[in-house]
Amino acid sequence: MKDLKEQFRKIGIVPVVVLDDAKDAEPLADALMEGGLPCAEVTFRTAAAADVIKIMTEKYPEMLVGAGTVLTKEQVDRAVEAGARFIVSPGLNPEIVKYCQEKGVPVTPGTQTPSEMEQALALGLDFVKFFPAEPAGGLKMIKAVAAPYVGLSFMPTGGINAGNVKDYLAYDRIVACGGSWMVPGVLVKKGNFDEIKALTAEAAAIVKEIRG
Helix, strand or coil, X not given: CHHHHHHHHHHCEEEEECCCCHHHHHHHHXXXXXXXXXXXXXXXXXXXXXXXXXXXXXXXXXXXXXXXXXCCHHHHHXXXXXXXXXXXXXXXXXXXXXXXXXXXXXXXXXXXXXXXXXXXXXXXXXXXXXXXXXXXXXXXXXXXXHCCCCCCEEEEECCCCCCCHHHHHCCCCECCEEECCCCCHHHHHHCCHHHHHHHHHHHHHHHHHHHC
């Protein structure tokens, strides 16, 4: 998990990807890689998720590809079999966390409250998702809950965009931010991967500006 955290910190922004059709996986991976964010959290909100992960990991073995919105053990199995290198969940389900730990797969569950963060610590985690970030109080909330939990670091996701991500990235307890603004579904459906590449490059430039 330590190695994964360092990779996340270096990348800074994790593109959250929702694809309905696996045919879009390769051109989207191309756009993300060429744009400077060699990472994707492929959400299990569609039936194509496992195929998308498989295509991306086979096309770009060096790309950090994981599965998001993972709610069941069966999804964990499908994601890992497809090549996912990490698992992200919207909430904290101890059963899913323990299952991932048993399989040796890094897992980042969603948390929002101090109680959930204490559950994460009790499960041996030191890195959690904060979701949904903006509706749940944003950076101000993260700083407030981070104070008593000195060993915990965060990946806020939800409502983060090019206009507010700088403030998040500047806080040292935030490893990376999850976001989908550089991979909007409307551009994917249009096949406009050049624009996705441009948006990705802008996001990567923000990371470089804030973190060097």
